[in-house]
Amino acid sequence: MVTARFRFHGELNDFLPPSRRERDFDAPCARAASAKHMIEALGAPHTEVGRVHVNGEDAELERLLCEGDRIDAYPGGDMPAMPPRFVADAHVGGLARLLRMAGFDTVYDNAFHDAEIARIAASEDRVVLTRDRDLLIRREIRYGRYLRALATEAQMEEIVARYGLAAHAQPFSLCLHCNAPLHPVDKAQIEERLPPLVRAHYAEFSGCDICGRIFWKGSHYRRMEALLARVLA
Structure with missing residues (x-):
């Protein structure tokens, strides 16, 4: 001793x-x-x-x-290549959704165990986001952030500041549900899937090839746009 x-x-x-x-x-x-x-x-x-x-x-x-x-x-800690890619644990699902909204590749599944998160982080050079200190001491994890904030928006502001994300944001380029890239969709191809009011008032749509969801710029889009403006400022 x-x-x-x-x-x-x-x-x-x-x-x-x-x-x-x-x-x-x-x-x-x-x-x-x-x-x-x-x-x-x-x-x-x-x-x-x-x-x-x-x-x-x-x-x-x-x-x-x-x-x-x-x-x-x-x-300090090691800094990943820019723009960073993330993997979030079960306690920060709201943050994972916000990061995807801003266009940052973020793996998240609330069923992941610590060992799986560590494996993904090590094999894909991802930054682990968590409020679990014990997760971050795993030897195989190189990049990680212990989130001080409890509220989702404050956590996003913390990550934006830590990794300089504002310059790399590509809002609404990823599916919020499965993290896959979104692409423009011809309205004629999806018209039968749209609610009547959406069909009547919107012309531009994006789609996800993984989960099949369709997105348009409705009132929810404007709320998300305002949210991103706050957290990326």
Whole structure:
């Protein structure tokens, strides 16, 4: 057993009890414990960690700790290629829908277990979105965000700010239900499927080849458009 001194900076303090926030504190470490192991044991997932200093020098997360080491952990985390692709867990389904609405490829199924989310994230280079800290400490996950906000719109604003999404948005280009690309549909081909009022007042439609849903720019479209304007601002 060795003892090291830690200091978490910025947003990483969110993962600490109040008594350890914004201050140095000592913690016992198992022999051969790495900086990653201890930072996660203290509460912060590796996906939330940017730079790590050990004794004032840049260090890798896998750096083994020794007696008396001082570790400074700074927020950040690896950034995915732009525009990012996402996978959302069962607790943030509303956010997944908003991301799709804005045109961001987002895998979501409320039946996914953590292991499946981790597999998808690793194999497809997706960013994991969750409020489950234990999910983000899985070694195979490289990109992830622990959502601080509880409300869906606030979560979307958080993600827009974190990944600079506003410049990459393509609103209403994806199906809200199955994440597939939408394409223009000839009204004549779907006319019999439309409600009478829609048939009478709308001429432009988009369709999804996966689920077969049809979309048009009704009052719901204007509400969604206003919502996106708020969260992407």
